[in-house]
Amino acid sequence: MRENDADNHIAAGMKDVSKVYGRGDAAVRALDHVSVDFPARQFTAIMGPSGSGKSTLMHCLAGLDTVDSGSVRIGQSDLVGLSDAALTKVRRDRVGFVFQSFNLLPTMSAEENILLGLSLAGRRPDRTWFTTVVDALGLGSRLKHKPAELSGGQQQRVACARALVGKPDVVFADEPTGSLDSRTGAELLGFLRTSVRDLDQTVVMVTHDPVAASYADHGVLLADGRIVRHLARPTADTVLAALTGLGA
Ligand code: ADP
Numbered sequence: 001m002r003e004n005d006a007d008n009h010i011a012a013g014m015k016d017v018s019k020v021y022g023r024g025d026a027a028v029r030a031l032d033h034v035s036v037d038f039p040a041r042q043f044t045a046i047m048g049p050s051g052s053g054k055s056t057l058m059h060c061l062a063g064l065d066t067v068d069s070g071s072v073r074i075g076q077s078d079l080v081g082l083s084d085a086a087l088t089k090v091r092r093d094r095v096g097f098v099f100q101s102f103n104l105l106p107t108m109s110a111e112e113n114i115l116l117g118l119s120l121a122g123r124r125p126d127r128t129w130f131t132t133v134v135d136a137l138g139l140g141s142r143l144k145h146k147p148a149e150l151s152g153g154q155q156q157r158v159a160c161a162r163a164l165v166g167k168p169d170v171v172f173a174d175e176p177t178g179s180l181d182s183r184t185g186a187e188l189l190g191f192l193r194t195s196v197r198d199l200d201q202t203v204v205m206v207t208h209d210p211v212a213a214s215y216a217d218h219g220v221l222l223a224d225g226r227i228v229r230h231l232a233r234p235t236a237d238t239v240l241a242a243l244t245g246l247g248a
Helices: 054-061 084-094 110-120 127-136 152-164 182-197 236-245
Strands: 010-021 028-039 043-047 069-074 095-098 170-174 203-206 218-223 226-232
Touching: 010 054, 028 054, 028 069, 028 226, 043 054, 043 182, 043 236, 054 069, 054 170, 054 203, 084 095, 095 152, 110 127, 110 152, 127 152, 127 182, 152 170, 152 182, 170 182, 182 203, 218 236, 226 236
Parallel strands: 043 203, 043 218, 095 170, 170 203
Antiparallel strands: 010 028, 010 069, 218 226
16 A cells, blocks of 8 residues: 555646647647646646647546557556556546536436436445535435426536546546536536535646636646646636736
8 A cells, every 4th residue: 555655646647648630731739748647635727728738638638538658547547558448437437527518418307317327337326425415516405306497507516416426536627617607607616626625526627717727726737738837726817827928
């Protein structure tokens, strides 16, 4: 155990990762020798101008896309070289996703939506953890409701609960507030914070919004496929200044 103690503080990370799209004159180096670790039980925001590589970084980290060189890990698992089947298993069992569109199934209740991923994976839900997550997200009285009977904010909370219920190593949130009004967006960001602070979860969020980034413990700033800055305890002002410095 002991020699792994330091490693256990890292929920996900990549070392010297490069990823090029296209060939020849059309080649775009979306990630250029990127090394970054995402600490466990922390909330990290990945920021940067449009086209800087944020989505590529997240997709490679989450096992949704492959890298050209370098290594990627989720928890203690190295993703590079895994078969498609093994990658699917890592994504299913070890990673949670919160997308901009909630992707809830309309004919299923909130509870069925939250548990769907586990059922498909043949995993039995931990009912104590389920109740903890549902209570933290204030969904206790909404579990029998169908998505159409829930507000946008409540639907997004169901999507959050679905991401958390499998106790993943890391939850990836891709512009999670993009389709929400600012009050509902603030509520969602508050829940992501709560899941880190009170439920010991790890969140990595891609955003271009300095206010959203201010909910994170750390900010990682990308430009042209490289990490150009780390911001501790980002505020909307420090993020905006950093992005402005990049000409974003
Ligand atoms: P961001 O999320 O910061 O907007 P992306 O990771 O989407 O940036 O893109 C990084 C760079 O890679 C951009 O120049 C983009 O045009 C290019 N890119 C991303 N995906 C593809 C793809 N599937 N095919 C070709 N180029 C791509």
